[in-house]
Amino acid sequence: MSNTILKVKDLRTHFFTDKGVVKAVDGVSFDIQAGKTLCVVGESGCGKSVTSMSVMGLVSKPGKIIEGSSIKYMDNELTTMSDSEYRSVRGNEISMIFQEPMTSLNPVFKIGFQISEVLMLHKEMTKEEAHQKSIDLLDMVGLSRADELVNEYPHQLSGGMRQRVMIAMALACEPKVLVADEPTTALDVTIQAQILELMNDLKSKTNTAIMMITHDLGVVAEMADYVVVMYAGRVVEEADVVTLYENPQHPYTVGLINSIPKLDDEREVLESIEGSVPNPLYLPEGCAFEPRCKSAIPKCKTQRPGLVELETGHKVSCFVIQEGQS
Amino acid sequence: MTQQPLLKVTNLKKHFPIKSGFFKKTVGHVKACDGLSFEIMPGETLSLVGESGCGKSTTGRTVLRLLEPTDGEIEFNGKNVNNMNKKELTKLRTDMQIIFQDPYSSLNPRMTVGEMIKEPLVEHGLYKRGPKLDERVREIITMCGLADYHVNRYPHEFSGGQRQRIGIARALALEPSFVVADEPVSALDVSIQSQIINLMNDLQKKMGLSYLFISHDLSVVRHISDRVGVMYLGTLVELADKKPMFDKPRHPYTHALLSAIPQPNPTRKRDRVLLSGDIPSPSNPPSGCKFHTRCPSVKEKCKTDEPMLKDLGDKHFVACHFPIEG
Numbered sequence: 001m002s003n004t005i006l007k008v009k010d011l012r013t014h015f016f017t018d019k020g021v022v023k024a025v026d027g028v029s030f031d032i033q034a035g036k037t038l039c040v041v042g043e044s045g046c047g048k049s050v051t052s053m054s055v056m057g058l059v060s061k062p063g064k065i066i067e068g069s070s071i072k073y074m075d076n077e078l079t080t081m082s083d084s085e086y087r088s089v090r091g092n093e094i095s096m097i098f099q100e101p102m103t104s105l106n107p108v109f110k111i112g113f114q115i116s117e118v119l120m121l122h123k124e125m126t127k128e129e130a131h132q133k134s135i136d137l138l139d140m141v142g143l144s145r146a147d148e149l150v151n152e153y154p155h156q157l158s159g160g161m162r163q164r165v166m167i168a169m170a171l172a173c174e175p176k177v178l179v180a181d182e183p184t185t186a187l188d189v190t191i192q193a194q195i196l197e198l199m200n201d202l203k204s205k206t207n208t209a210i211m212m213i214t215h216d217l218g219v220v221a222e223m224a225d226y227v228v229v230m231y232a233g234r235v236v237e238e239a240d241v242v243t244l245y246e247n248p249q250h251p252y253t254v255g256l257i258n259s260i261p262k263l264d265d266e267r268e269v270l271e272s273i274e275g276s277v278p279n280p281l282y283l284p285e286g287c288a289f290e291p292r293c294k295s296a297i298p299k300c301k302t303q304r305p306g307l308v309e310l311e312t313g314h315k316v317s318c319f320v321i322q323e324g325q326s
Numbered sequence: 327m328t329q330q331p332l333l334k335v336t337n338l339k340k341h342f343p344i345k346s347g348f349f350k351k352t353v354g355h356v357k358a359c360d361g362l363s364f365e366i367m368p369g370e371t372l373s374l375v376g377e378s379g380c381g382k383s384t385t386g387r388t389v390l391r392l393l394e395p396t397d398g399e400i401e402f403n404g405k406n407v408n409n410m411n412k413k414e415l416t417k418l419r420t421d422m423q424i425i426f427q428d429p430y431s432s433l434n435p436r437m438t439v440g441e442m443i444k445e446p447l448v449e450h451g452l453y454k455r456g457p458k459l460d461e462r463v464r465e466i467i468t469m470c471g472l473a474d475y476h477v478n479r480y481p482h483e484f485s486g487g488q489r490q491r492i493g494i495a496r497a498l499a500l501e502p503s504f505v506v507a508d509e510p511v512s513a514l515d516v517s518i519q520s521q522i523i524n525l526m527n528d529l530q531k532k533m534g535l536s537y538l539f540i541s542h543d544l545s546v547v548r549h550i551s552d553r554v555g556v557m558y559l560g561t562l563v564e565l566a567d568k569k570p571m572f573d574k575p576r577h578p579y580t581h582a583l584l585s586a587i588p589q590p591n592p593t594r595k596r597d598r599v600l601l602s603g604d605i606p607s608p609s610n611p612p613s614g615c616k617f618h619t620r621c622p623s624v625k626e627k628c629k630t631d632e633p634m635l636k637d638l639g640d641k642h643f644v645a646c647h648f649p650i651e652g
Contacts, residue, residue, distance in 0.1 A: 043515035158604045188377035188542065190601045193586035197600060215515065218545075218588030241592040259520035260590050261549040263572060269527070270520035270549065276485045277515075 005209045006032040006073050006177050012066035013054045022280045024050040026233040032177060037210040039220045042230035045277055048213045052181045056096050057086045092122040095170040099182040101162035105154040111165055112150025118172045137168040142198060160191035174206060181213045196222055217260055221245060229253050232278060232288035235307055239314040249316045252289050295320050331365035332504055332536050338362045338398035340388045344609060356609045358384040360560035371537040373547040376557035377605055382540045386506040390422050391415060420450050423497040427509035429489035433481040439492055440477035443499050450500060470495040471525055487518035498529060506538045511546060523550055544587055548572055556580045559608055559616040562635055566642040576638060576649040579617050
């Protein structure tokens, strides 16, 4: 695996609140390779967004990346970087597309200026060069009348157009890694299809590695090469996308996949996972999924399972599966 | 079918005026709902699907007369709902209820669950306060999958899925025969979403309910409905039984909408009809067929003549001059 661009190892991001420590991310590891898409899936509150924020170095108080965590970009350790060092990486080498195109653009600046700003800062372009490049970028993400759009304000655009602007901005410096946090959740399906197509297109053109955060297993199937499933701050299963859908192992992954209504199934009753996600302040001592798990054994209550490789590239963190294997 | 429809809507219109200037002169109308006709049989689920802004929620609310219709007729149980006065409407409300989309903002944070469910029962004079009422509340709550000790709790103590169960319990307390469900699961995680869908299905069987199910998620719709209506810019473009609609959509928009949904199956890549552009503004819809600006198979006639909803056989209604061959 020489193509590894970003290596996250044992990432722990905890939030020190008045009520106690919330272990939003608690020992997450994964690699991202050039030209590949890694999807991080999970339900709300499982720590997937905090993972992406940690990679971007955007975790703010009371949150803190705990010592011992490592995020390695090429050969640089990101967790120990100073703010100014980080700034030269962020937006330049690693950039991000946020979930809400409505709120993540600045409403009082013109589109063109917001894209130019990135270019002037990181690529030291002049104003004119940056302006021209912004037009090219808007063109690249499939927006017509790009030369007029640069002089418009975000409120003049629709949701899908704004998300395209966000993508143009994120790609301005030709980053090696693109972090996309639920990029299509706020959009309608027909618009979502356009944006996903665009991202796949750009990926093959620029060989950018994409880390995509989503809760939609349909989107995962469409986009991912490799998938990490998270539950309550930890990775419960990781595998390449085909293996994950055809041979899911962890009871949570199985439940998740079975509970999605599909367009082509005739089932009367959907399977569902009883109960709900545990309170992150009071996580169970053992496996976090144990209270909702149908196949739990006594050991699950007291001990935490580690991530064990079943076969090459397919890792599962579950005692029941691991013991069945050996 | 000789059976009488429970709800019959004929040419329903709801236009919102756009006011502007000092004298608040009406300068135009947003035609949220522009000439809809459909029927719902007892015990049946009709789903309305479409993208944001297509008027599906407006339709749901207008049918209940939570919004005053601009034009058209609504007949419920053989009685005309349009010109009912307030007293008659109150009586009607025991028979027609609504479940809202957002379980976070649709429950009063200062009322306990018990009070919330008691209120309609007392208000409509079905029960007097006392042990009998308490008994009834407990019955409803357990039916909706909550425990009876939840009665004295406040909404903030519940998770999203549980809150949606409260919303359902409140709507069903009066034993209505017709319920409008306005995106009841779109704010929930997948594993919780399937719990709620199953619950709604169970309750329908038990109580013989009819649903008008409003959703943008076609996979969910496929699961819950008997018939489906697809809306685009305030009009129905296709209305048919579930199976023919999903197997052989006849309207190009339905076809594109179905193909745009990301499928949770990484090995099956379907050919996708990608719609270009955004949904036009409902205040200034295109002439002729409203879909002609984005339609992949648009012809000259579509730009000038508006197609009417026609029966193509087997109660498969399509509003298109050139429907896809079945």
